[in-house]
Structure formats: structure tokens, C-alpha cells
Amino acid sequence: MNSVYQPLFHSITLRSGVEVKNRMVMAPMTNFSSHDDGTVSDDEVAYYARRSGGVGMVITACANVTENGKGFHGEFGAHRDEMIPSLRRLAQAIQAKGAKAVLQIFHGGRSCPPELVPNGDVVSASAVANEAAGAVVPRALEDAEIRDIVTAFGEATRRAIEAGYDGVEIHGANGYLIQQFFSPHSNRRTDEWGGSLEKRMAFPLAIVDEVTRVVREHANRPFLVGYRFSPEEPTTPGITMDDTLALVDKLADQPLDYLHVSLMDFWSKPHTGADTSQTRLALIQRQVGERVPLIGVGSIHTPDEARAALETGVPLIALGRELIMEPDWVAKVEQGRTSEIRTTLSKNDRETLVIPEPLWQAIINTPGWFPVV
């Protein structure tokens, strides 16, 4: 291996005691390939096994914590104890290849397709639809239902512990329920769950409290808890960079193993507020300081890009689409074969790359998502 890439291979021990063998993480990516009953499929397990051989940690696709939180067709669930064997199968496939297995847990809120939730009863913080054409107007959750969902995040965590995962990532990003509570666009409540910036943080922080409580109570080995967030929303009102800096400041004082920003471009800068001359990641890194490690992500394809990202001081780098296109990314860096790293996808690659058919269809039918040649 070229020694300039050595820093990518330094191990890191997280707060919980989980040791991650290197700095590369597989980003959470929904693959639309689970069975309708919410159990993982053989194709999906094979897809993960193919990509778990080099990275230090694999964060799974998001798994719903309640029946009414299912956000995608072909998503696997963590909402009932009967799901534990399915969850275990996936954890074992990842760990057998040497990576830590982290289950991403979430509730889709107003983004759930009505046909996937019982009685089409789509719920959110408030009865406000997102701005997409034809978006469903959700029903505002009652206080007791909010508390049940907080508990459900804890129950999904207990299942992840029982299924043998190394941790869970709380999915507070990409416009789903946790973000819907933090956003002034989707949260118009006037009770303790909304109204001010502080109160919009109440739901995310209640989930962090419950998940970390369950870990203390149930895990008898190191078990990590991470938190993912999206830094800005394009809508007005919407989450601003300043809101996010306030949130991460609070999160950095919780017993979390890492914070994970969700971005399509690692080097992107804030739209408004904050300091628009710096990257979002630099601002977030400065806010959290040494309190908690950060995972950076977004359009990192080559090892030189990963090295440059790490040199900014962000200690962990996630690769998403790149690992779909190149499952051997880490091995090729280690073996000095960096010129062989694929950064495009050929229409003939599906089987060689072990990509399940539903994910493949999504990739080739979504213009601009992947560089398909």
C-alpha cells in the first residue's frame, strides 16, 4: 500500500469500547430488496457480505421501529421480536467479513407511502405535507403516540442487541420522522414537542435518552450508539445551519459514539446562516470539537479524496454509492491497486457486483444518481 493512505487504516476505539479497525464506513443505503414481511432476503444478505470485507463498519439500510414507520417498499423491519432471526442473519453476514455491524433505526413519518402503513394512517409531528407534488397530509401524532414511538426506538435497540449487532444508528436525517420533529416546516406543535428550537429538539433527545438507557440495561458487551442528521432543509421555514449547530452542540454532550452528517457532497457549504465561507462539515467539526467523533460522507470516490477528507480532522469517512460500484475499494487501496478502483457503473455490472435486482432498477431508473456508463 502507498504509505500516504496509511491514516485511513488507523483503528479507532469509540466511547462504548467498540474498536473499529479502520476509518472507512459503509454508508447506510436502502436497497428495496427485503421480503414484504420485513425479513431480509438472500440477495440482500449477499449484497452486504460482498461489501463488508474491507471497511471498519457497515451501517445497514434503515429499519422501521414501528409498523407505521415503514418508509420504503422492500425495507426490513426491527419492529417486532419475530424480526430478530432476520436481523441476526444480516449482522452475522457483515461480521463474518470482519466489519462491525450497525443497524440504522428509523420511522419514516410523513414520508411513508400510505399503502405501507396500517389503514394508510400516515403520521408526523404536525398535519403538514412535504412540498413534493401530491404529498400526503399526515395526521399529527398525539402525545401518547409520540411517547410510544420513543419507546419503540428503545425496543428496536434491544432487538439489535439480541440479534448480535455492534450498535445502532438513530436515523435523524433525510427528512424522516426525527427530522420532522426538529424541522420548523413539519413541526408546528405548541406543546412540549414543538414551538421553539429547544422544544423541536425534545423528540430527538428523548430518543437518544431511551436508546442509551436500553443499551445500559441490556448490552453486556460494548455496543455503540450513533446519530445521523441532515444539516439544512431547502424549505422556508426549514432547518438552518444555525439550528443544526445548536442541535449538534446538545448531541455532543450525550453518551453517543459518533455523529454522522448526511450529505451528498462532503465539501458542500451552508446555504444560509452560519459562515457560508466554510464547509458544513468544518462548521460541525468545530462545534463538536473533541467531544464526539464525526462521520463525514458525500461523493468520496478515490482514496486521495478520502485522504483529503480525513485530513480536515473528520475522523471517519463513509462511502455510499462508491461501495455499490466498487465493493473491493478498501482491498484495492490496501493492495496498492488504486488505479483499478471503479468509479462508474456499467450496465453489465449487476451480477458481478452482487447488486439485488430492486436496487439495480432504482439505480438505473434514477437519472443523475449514479454514473452509469
Ligand SMILES: Cc1cc2nc3c(=O)[nH]c(=O)nc-3n(C[C@H](O)[C@H](O)[C@H](O)COP(=O)(O)O)c2cc1C
Ligand atoms: C441507494 C441509496 C439509498 C440510501 N438509503 C439511505 C438510508 O437508508 N439511510 C440513510 O441515512 N441514508 C441513505 N442514503 C444516503 C447515503 O447514506 C449517503 O449519505 C449518500 O449516498 C451520499 O454518500 P455517497 O456520495 O458516498 O453515496 C442512501 C443513498 C443511496 C444512494
